[in-house]
Structures are given as C-alpha cells and as structure tokens.
Amino acid sequence: MASFGHTFDASTVEPTTPFEVFPPGKYRVQLVASEMRPTKDGMGQYLLLELDVLEGQYAGRKFFDRLNLVNANPDAVLMAQRSLSALCRAAGKMQVSNSEQLHLIPIQIDVKVRPPKGQYGESNSIRYLSGSDTQPMPPAAPVPAAPAGHARAASPAAQSTLPWKRQG
Helix, strand or coil, X not given: XXXXXXXXXXXXXXXXXXCCCCCCEEEEEEEEEEEEEECCCCXXXXXXXXXXXXXXXXXCCEEEEEEEEECCCHHHHHHHHHHHHHHHHHHCCCCCCCHHHHECCCEEEEEEEECCECCECCEEEEEEECHHHCCCCCXXXXXXXXXXXXXXXXXXXXXXXXXXXXXX
C-alpha cells in the first residue's frame, strides 16, 4: 500500500488518452528534445528525437523518432545515418557536433502509417524532407515547448475514432 498523504481527486485531472497514430501527410514540426539512450539489449545506442507539430489541427502534439546510430547491424546504422542526414539537410545544418544544434528549427516531415506488426498496432514512420522534397512553406517563428507533464487532451469524439477513419 502507498499512502498519498492526501485524497487524490481524479475528477480534477484529465486521464491519459490512448496512443493514436497520425494520419499520413506532411507536417511542419520542430525538434524540441533529443538524447542518446542505450538500446534494449545494452549493446548499442539510439538517438531519441522529440518533435512538436507546429501547425494545423495537430499543433501541439508530438512525434517521436529513434535513430540507431550505434548498433551491431550495419544496415540499421546506415538507415539511422541517412535519416539524420535528411534531418540535418531539412534544418539547413550540414555539419553538426550535437543534436541540440538541430533544435527549434521548423522543418517539414512526411508521415506514413505502418500496418500492425506482431503485438504492436499501427505506427507512424517519419521521413525528413529537405528542400527538393518540400513545397515552399511560409516562415514560422519557433514555438516554445510545452512544460514537462503537460499534454493536450483530445476531445472524446476524437478519442473514439481515428480522424482519417471517421465517416464524413
């Protein structure tokens, strides 16, 4: 048993919502946090990227991406390096020594939906778009990151059905 030291009133706090994949499309985002983390087996490392959506109906929501930069599988490393290269190009930074140099720069990504696999449901895949892959976008001022622990709650209607699967 764990005592809270007070009475917790669940009616005063929005509950967590289930994970929803984003519909396919292009999104304007900015990198707001990044860090190297060990892989599950402890034999490698991946770069965890946190991206905030800047515009549209999903503004304020987040994407997460993992780049396996240190891995025994050379194909995984090459894929991660290619994604990092695309991210750098999208941000206009051809040489970086740490991931913070890519923070708070508005970029465009192309999002696809991967079908369910094994025990996991649908998920998003992200492709960073550089100048030749993007359509011109008006400049936008960087949006400050939301304080930790603050998430935008979806309306009950949005929670019940994925937006691109709703009947008109």
